[in-house]
Each structure stands twice: as structure tokens, then as C-alpha cells.
Amino acid sequence: MASRKLAIISSPLDPKTAASTSSTDGSRHNEGAATGMRALVEAVVARLTDAGIPDPQVDAELLLGHVLNESRGRVQALSIMDVAVDDDARTALAPLVARRATREPLQHITGTAAFRSLTLNVGPGVFVPRPETESVVQFAIDALRALPAAEPVAVDLGTGSGAIALAMAVEVPTARVYAVEMSDDAFPWTRRNFDEVAAPNAELIHGDLEHAVDHLAGTVNVLISNPPYIPAAAIPRDPEVRLFDPEVALYGGEDGLDVVRTVSQVGLRLVVQGGVLVLEHGELQGDAIRTLLAQDGWRSPETHKDLTYRDRTTTAIR
Template sequence: MTSSDLESLRRDAIDALAVAGIPAPEVDADLLIGHVLGLSRGAVQARALTRSPIDEQDARVIRAAIVRRATREPLQHITGLAPFRSLELAVGPGVFTPRAETEFVVQFAIDALALVPNPEPLAVDLGSGSGAIALAMATEVQHARVVAVEKSPEALPWTARNIERHGDGRVRLVAGDLADALPELDGLVDVVASNPPYIPLGAVPRDPEVRLFDPAAALYSGEDGLDAVRALSRTARRLLRPGGALVIEHGELQAAELAAILRADGFSAVACHRDLLGRDRATTARR
């Protein structure tokens, strides 16, 4: 790509990403160009229509970003940011990049938390990663207190950074394993939410962005993918007050097995919820 006007550069970028198999090459090209130039996607398109000239230094940076994306490096790693509901979260190597599916899942936790009659309800995000679930609960239920638990030494700096930026003092970060987290809160928590690892060890994620760049600890969990869920269920049972809510994200083929785990641990009102594409994606239950 050697073009010096924005329209030609944009077209070259779209073509390069399409050849690389990027699912939405036009979107990603616009977002990368906009990231470098400080423009929205619409502004990139508007400027391209006028064939605006582009500074050669900016052009070099854009070309380098396109080359990185063409290797299937996640867009969010290149920009350093992942949008999540109303938030922009810092992400990069070592932390799981939050997905749109989790935006759907966390709504159940937000709704449950908002209905708690306690004037200062308490929620826990187990295996917090970027802090997406914890911060969504805290920013959308502003009278709540939230605890984020994360054990990965690679992910923790990202969790801390996002909580410092968005937590407004209402999210506490705890370094620890979801299997034995927060014994001091036993029986006191109103909502437990989690997007645990749930891919079986023998499965290979289809998308290179996931397979090559997301941390394995955030993806894989035992032969059937449910080892973390088993630990999570026991921990949530211990933490939740009677009537407290549990919200778990999972794979689309795991709903029945996950429900059996929860019922065996004494949860009631176990229900699976389908996402906008009709896939089983979230399960809720009550202590």
C-alpha cells in the first residue's frame, strides 16, 4: 500500500484485509484508520469521499496497523481498546478480549442487581479478566458495590488499569482463584456473575484471533470444558445469600450439563437464555 490520499489508502487496506480473510474488512479498515487519525468511522468515510490527502507519517502507521491485522492479530490489541456496553476497556496480550456475547450475558446480572432491595447491593465477578462484567455492573447499577476476582498474573494489570479508570472507587480487585475466593463474604453476596473458561481441551477455536491471541487460561477448562463451572458453582453457592442470583456465560452446547451441575449443588430456578442469534449463551439460577 503506497497510496497518499485517504480514499486510495482505505481501498488498499480493505482489499488487503479481505485477502487475509478478515470477516468485516471494511469495518476494520475504517476503525484502524480512524484510530490513527483520531476520527470516527463515519468521519473516515466522509474524508475518503473527498480524496483528502494524508500525511505520510500517518499513512505509514496505518499501513503497519493493517499488516498486523492481516496476520489476524485482534483489532483490539492493535488499538489497545475494546468497546463493552458503555465502556472502552484497555486490552492487550495476556487478557481475554471481551466479546459482544458477554454484553448480552451481563444484562442478566445488571437486572438482578438493580432489583436487590438492599440500598448497597453486593456483586462479585469471578474470573474478571479485563474487568468487563464487574465494571458494567458498577457503572450501570451505581449504588452497588462490586468485587472483581482474577488470578492470572498476566491479566491482573489489565484488570487493575480498567478498574482504576472506570471503577469510581466502587469496584475492589482481589487477586485470587475463583475456586476459593472471598471466604469473608460467605452468605453476603447478592449477585455472582462470571464468564469462565468453557472450551473443552480437545476443541480448537475456529477464529485465529481467539486461538492465537487469547490466553489459554481464559479459554480451556478440562475435558468437557466445565471444570471451571464446577468450581464456580460451589463458590457461588457459598458466597450467595439465600435468594441471591448466579449468572454464567457458557458455550451453546453446554446448557443441559451446566444446569445439572447447578441443580446438584442446590441451585433453584435454573434457566438458560438464548442470545440474539438463538444460541444458548447464559444460564441464571438462584441460591
């Protein structure tokens, strides 16, 4: 793939059927005529902009990189040089651009999602890991690194793609990391990611969140979870979430905190005295979660902001 010449587009990008297409503001995008990298990227960006994609430039470059088996940075460099693009690449790109224009997640189209140092396999049935979760797992990683124990124990409840658990295992190789996933639809993706990352200190368990790791009771140093936390009556703003992420990974009961309550209670059995609980949640849920944890007996609950200054993580001590 790396030796492939650069090009892209067909279907609204096919010069035989759509040498130019109209945008919502009446402008024309001459996508079919684009033969150089720069014009091709601009045409895809215009198409994705019309579709309401939040970061059309990023997605255009990543889609092109996927087709060409090149990094986004390499695509940017080739665009600056305005190298020529071949028909095969344009033909391969066309259906991918069309899918993204329907708001299908970019990660479903490429089949992968980046998470910290990892590249994970994702698709229908598994929640796509988000960048904001990278800051959540940092609290768990920091806690594991600070422990004097030779082999600290960490558990990730509801691991989904395995992003959190595998990040902990890779970045803290002295830790023993257990990941639990209960969804039959998500588990094949989790299994594939665990097999490919092949972290020797990570163990994947297919089972329910309440009892799958009962054998670890009283031994866990760090318990982390990114549970479903959207209230049942709420409607996610982004079509990528609303239409494509599995409901079991999104909705947490009437107030969104049903699974948080479960994790809190399970954590009281699993976590050692002085151990740490780390929870991801919505930006308006920090107060309620701190109250819930304090009532359950957790000490020093504290809510932390993500890189966009929104409440994202609550930690507590057993």
C-alpha cells in the same frame, strides 16, 4: 492528533516497494497510489479481505480511526468526502494493517476494546472481551437493579480485563462490586482498567477463585462469571482466539465445565437465599450446565440466547 491530515499505508502499502499487490484471486490492489481517503480505505479493505478477516470494512475504518485519533463514524464521513491523506498517516497505518493481516486481534493492535459504555485496555495475557458478553452482563445488571437492597453486592469471578465488573459498577452505582482475577499475566491489565475507570463502588482482588472472597460468604446478591469453557480437545475456529487469547481463559478441562463446577460450589457459599447466579458458556453447553446447577442445589436454572440466537447465558437462583 485530531488536527492531523488524513492518510495511510506503506509496506505493501509503501509506493516505493509495493505500488500494487496481488490478491488471492489475481486482482491488483493499487494501495501505494491511494491518496484520498476513499481509495485508501478500499485498499486496506482489499488487503484484509485477502487475509480472511471476517469484517474487513469495520477493521479498516477502526485502524484508520486509531491512526488519526478519530471515531469510526468520522472516518466514514471523511471517506464519503474523499479528503486527502498525508504520508505520515499512511506510514503509521502500514504496520498496523500488516499485523492485522496476520490475524493478530484488532484490539491488541489498538490496545483497547469497547465494552458497553466502556473503553478498556487489553493486550497479550488478557482475554479480549467479546460483544456477546454484553448481553450476559445485562442479566446481572437487571438483577441488581431489581433488588430492594440499598447496596446490593455483586461478585465477578475471573474478571479478566474487568469488563463485566466495571460495567456492573458503572451502570448500577448503588451496588458494591467485587472482581477476582487469579492470572498474574492478566492482572496488570485489570488493575489498569480499574484505575482508569475509577468506579468508587468497585474493588479488585488478585487471588484464587475459590477463596478470594470468602469474607463475603452469605452476603452476595449476584454472582457472575465468564469462565473458561472450551473443552480441552477442542480447537477454536478463529486464529485471533486460538493464537492470541491466553489458554487459562479458554480451556475448562475435558468437557469444558471444570471452572463452571467450581463457580457453582463457590456460589453456594457466597450467594444469599434468593440471590442470582449468571454464567456465560458455549452454545452447546446449556443442557449440561442446567443439569449441573440443579444437582448442586440451584433453583430454576434457565438458559438464554444471545443476539445471534445462540445459547449463551444460564441463570439460576440460590
